[in-house]
Amino acid sequence: MTADFSNPMLATLTQSRKENLTDRVKDLPTSQFVELLEQITREFEHFLQAIEMINTDSLETMLEQILEAFTLKIGQILQADRATIFLVDKDKEQLWSKIAQSENGEPLELRLSIHTGIAGHVAQTGECLNIPDAYTHPLFNKEVDRETGYQTRNILCMPIFNTKGDRVVAVVQLLNKQGDAAFNAQDEQRFREFADSIGIILESCNSFYLAARNQRGVAALLKATSYLGQSLDLDKTLQVVMDEARHLMQADRSTLFLVDRAKGELWSKVAKSDDRTMMEIRIPADRGIAGYVAATGQTLNIPNAYEDPRFDSNVDKQTGYRTRNILCMPVYNSEGLLIGVTQLINKHQGSFTSLDEEFMRAFNIQAGIALENAKLFESVLLEKQYQKDILQSLSDAVISTDLQGKIVTINDAALQLLGYSEASSDRSQLETWRQALIGRYVWDVMAIDNLQRRLEDSLKHGARHYVPEQTLAVKDWGLGIGDFERSINLTVNPLTNPEGGVRGGLIVLEDISQEKRMKATLYRYMTPGVAERVMALGDDALMVGERKDVTILFSDIRSYTSLTERMSAAEVVSLLNNYFEAMVEAVFNFDGTLDKFIGDALMAVFGAPLPLENHAWMAVQSALDMRRRLKEFNQHRQAAGQSLIHIGIGLSSGEVVSGNIGSQKRMDYTVIGDGVDISSRLEGATKEYGCDIILSEYTYHLCSSKIWTRELDRVRVKGKTRPIYIYELIDDRQQPIEPSHAEFLALYQAGRQAYIERNFRRALYYFETAQQLRPDDRAAALFIDRSVEYLLTPPPDDWDGVYRMISK
Numbered sequence: 185m186t187a188d189f190s191n192p193m194l195a196t197l198t199q200s201r202k203e204n205l206t207d208r209v210k211d212l213p214t215s216q217f218v219e220l221l222e223q224i225t226r227e228f229e230h231f232l233q234a235i236e237m238i239n240t241d242s243l244e245t246m247l248e249q250i251l252e253a254f255t256l257k258i259g260q261i262l263q264a265d266r267a268t269i270f271l272v273d274k275d276k277e278q279l280w281s282k283i284a285q286s287e288n289g290e291p292l293e294l295r296l297s298i299h300t301g302i303a304g305h306v307a308q309t310g311e312c313l314n315i316p317d318a319y320t321h322p323l324f325n326k327e328v329d330r331e332t333g334y335q336t337r338n339i340l341c342m343p344i345f346n347t348k349g350d351r352v353v354a355v356v357q358l359l360n361k362q363g364d365a366a367f368n369a370q371d372e373q374r375f376r377e378f379a380d381s382i383g384i385i386l387e388s389c390n391s392f393y394l395a396a397r398n399q400r401g402v403a404a405l406l407k408a409t410s411y412l413g414q415s416l417d418l419d420k421t422l423q424v425v426m427d428e429a430r431h432l433m434q435a436d437r438s439t440l441f442l443v444d445r446a447k448g449e450l451w452s453k454v455a456k457s458d459d460r461t462m463m464e465i466r467i468p469a470d471r472g473i474a475g476y477v478a479a480t481g482q483t484l485n486i487p488n489a490y491e492d493p494r495f496d497s498n499v500d501k502q503t504g505y506r507t508r509n510i511l512c513m514p515v516y517n518s519e520g521l522l523i524g525v526t527q528l529i530n531k532h533q534g535s536f537t538s539l540d541e542e543f544m545r546a547f548n549i550q551a552g553i554a555l556e557n558a559k560l561f562e563s564v565l566l567e568k569q570y571q572k573d574i575l576q577s578l579s580d581a582v583i584s585t586d587l588q589g590k591i592v593t594i595n596d597a598a599l600q601l602l603g604y605s606e607a608s609s610d611r612s613q614l615e616t617w618r619q620a621l622i623g624r625y626v627w628d629v630m631a632i633d634n635l636q637r638r639l640e641d642s643l644k645h646g647a648r649h650y651v652p653e654q655t656l657a658v659k660d661w662g663l664g665i666g667d668f669e670r671s672i673n674l675t676v677n678p679l680t681n682p683e684g685g686v687r688g689g690l691i692v693l694e695d696i697s698q699e700k701r702m703k704a705t706l707y708r709y710m711t712p713g714v715a716e717r718v719m720a721l722g723d724d725a726l727m728v729g730e731r732k733d734v735t736i737l738f739s740d741i742r743s744y745t746s747l748t749e750r751m752s753a754a755e756v757v758s759l760l761n762n763y764f765e766a767m768v769e770a771v772f773n774f775d776g777t778l779d780k781f782i783g784d785a786l787m788a789v790f791g792a793p794l795p796l797e798n799h800a801w802m803a804v805q806s807a808l809d810m811r812r813r814l815k816e817f818n819q820h821r822q823a824a825g826q827s828l829i830h831i832g833i834g835l836s837s838g839e840v841v842s843g844n845i846g847s848q849k850r851m852d853y854t855v856i857g858d859g860v861d862i863s864s865r866l867e868g869a870t871k872e873y874g875c876d877i878i879l880s881e882y883t884y885h886l887c888s889s890k891i892w893t894r895e896l897d898r899v900r901v902k903g904k905t906r907p908i909y910i911y912e913l914i915d916d917r918q919q920p921i922e923p924s925h926a927e928f929l930a931l932y933q934a935g936r937q938a939y940i941e942r943n944f945r946r947a948l949y950y951f952e953t954a955q956q957l958r959p960d961d962r963a964a965a966l967f968i969d970r971s972v973e974y975l976l977t978p979p980p981d982d983w984d985g986v987y988r989m990i991s992k
Contacts, residue, residue: 262371264358271354272307275537303355306341310352315339316366340367342375344383354386436530441474472496474525477512486510487535511536515548517556581693591622603658631657638676639689649676671696734791735803735837736859738867741784742830770809774802789855792842800837800886807833807877834866836880865901874962877913884911900988907986928957940985944971
């Protein structure tokens with residue numbers, strides 16, 4: 185018996201169920217059996233090599249090299265000036281090819297519609313086109329030659345079929361045969377001699393490529409879904425979704441946008457340049473490619489981004505990045521609600537295909553479930569933190585218990601009430617004591633008459649108790665603070681679940697001791713932080729007079745009488761309350777102390793009762809904040825059809841005497857000194873100079889490097905003999921000044937200099953030129969009038985340029 189091993193053994197076995205390998209080998213001699221084993225081994229080695237290529241990225245490289253080599257050789261054989269192999273992309277109905285190298289050495293991808301041109305006609309019909317004169321053929325596009333400067337004379341365009349011969353898999357296009365002759369029938373026949381082999385090779389490469397693509401896609405999808413199913417961290421989930429989607433689709437960039445319906449935006453988190461920290465980006469939900477998909481729920485697979493009117497190319501222009509193709513698809517949650525959009529940019533090889541869409545559709549289903557879980561977990565964490573923040577922000581002591589009366593939570597105010605804050609300012613130590621109290625019976629921790637009875641009544645029957653003016657006896661607990669008592673108001677309430685059942689208790693202790701009453705009084709004049717520091721100085725801190733360097737701020741409503749004479753008493757009170765609410769907050773935000781209200785005026789001190797090193801800068805920032813808040817205040821009044829209000833603010837710095845003026849029964853903490861008088865006069869001067877904030881030279885010199893100002897004048901305020909320079913506060917230096925404003929200020933200052941030098945004609949020129957830029961500027965108009973007056977009646981020889989302010 186002679187064995188025939190000429191045909192591939194494994195292929196023969198897979199093609200016929202009748203072929204029985206056992207029957208073939210049972211009577212084989214040993215030598216032929218060894219030969220059979222060697223043949224099967226060689227075939228399996230080929231399979232292993234193919235599998236290895238499938239599992240690596242070498243297929244793309246191999247396909248590129250094959251196309252490049254075949255293109256070169258075909259051009260040489262057929263003596264063509266240029267040769268191109270176009271592969272047929274049936275999904276996109278396009279022809280694509282890798283042509284000349286780009287600047288970075290990478291081959292450029294060329295894509296043409298299969299429905300146009302000579303190559304498209306050959307791909308669709310399978311016919312050969314041999315065109316001796318390209319410019320006479322109706323399918324030839326002359327614009328390509330005009331754009332490139334190349335002159336096409338003749339063309340040979342040939343189809344390459346698959347192994348079955350029923351489908352065109354590629355088109356070879358040859359341009360300009362060397363010499364004067366055109367391509368002929370002999371060239372066509374020569375091409376057909378190797379066309380079938382090229383078709384088999386290209387089809388095999390494509391089959392291997394699809395197999396490799398499927399293999400990597402399944403592996404990436406399994407990896408991504410495995411992680412996404414375990415992750416509850418929204419930030420990490422977003423990052424993993426983006427990374428895995430990019431690897432899965434072999435894309436250059438990927439972004440997952442989530443829908444924020446409340447704000448009408450799409451948002452995502454992307455890595456910063458350090459690749460460690462994440463930053464949030466937001467775009468309108470109705471803009472661009474992602475916005476369209478979010479609005480319609482449709483998939484967009486765009487092979488050429490610049491041909492799509494929805495694509496915004498401005499980002500590319502700003503970054504220098506070139507977007508070629510985009511795959512953008514919706515992400516739904518388990519209820520079918522669109523919650524996000526995945527966007528992939530620039531596929532490494534070709535454009536995104538229908539197979540890519542199928543994989544991303546499966547991927548997005550898993551991503552939607554993972555995102556839903558992560559967002560739910562994040563909302564639970566946020567709600568938990570929100571409740572914790574509320575508990576800690578309460579000034580009253582709050583303790584929650586379980587159904588047995590054991591402590592579950594205890595806020596900072598409760599630790600302070602029990603003396604723990606006095607025993608240690610170390611936050612970690614306070615947390616240690618907090619954990620030591622959790623789990624203990626609340627009545628064992630604090631001694632309050634009938635606390636246990638009232639709490640048990642609340643836990644068993646849902647009863648609510650409010651007991652005023654109780655005594656809390658606090659033991660030392662070995663902390664070295666001694667035993668003491670607190671006067672409190674006690675509230676005991678049940679904690680219930682949505683069904684109304686009791687699940688715990690809540691104890692609220694309001695400290696009504698003298699210390700807390702004192703704090704409540706101080707809170708009316710200063711921020712809680714400042715009040716706490718004042719309290720730490722002792723009971724006599726405000727009673728003893730001291731000299732301090734401070735800055736005084738005076739503000740007043742312009743034309744208050746005419747503004748309010750048409751209003752009812754209730755409307756006036758409402759106006760002042762709302763106005764002062766905003767202005768006092770601006771004082772407190774910069775550690776100022778509210779000294780007093782004087783009708784519609786407000787006086788604030790920066791630097792007393794506690795010293796403030798940068799009191800002038802803090803006062804200036806407070807004045808700027810008042811300006812900003814007044815703008816918002818007027819916007820609400822304008823929307824309500826109410827008249828706008830305007831204010832003037834004066835600031836001056838210097839030494840004052842501070843203290844509690846009066847008696848123990850009537851506390852009136854205030855300051856006395858030149859700074860108070862000057863700031864009050866400057867507030868009045870804002871009307872004369874037509875601005876809203878004026879600084880004295882003492883305040884200006886303390887913070888001149890941080891602010892934009894205009895030197896208004898040199899004045900002698902009423903009741904004072906020494907003249908001072910005064911300045912208009914324009915803004916802080918973090919805000920740039922417009923060029924026209926800077927030009928105005930330069931002209932005004934030049935006018936001031938000429939005015940001081942008694943050159944009134946030149947001063948008049950500068951002030952009038954400045955007024956052309958700002959016709960409504962009252963200060964410029966004031967100096968124009970003065971200059972004209974002095975030109976008519978010159979001042980005395982001892983004139984020093986000082987203006988005496990007559991009014992307050």
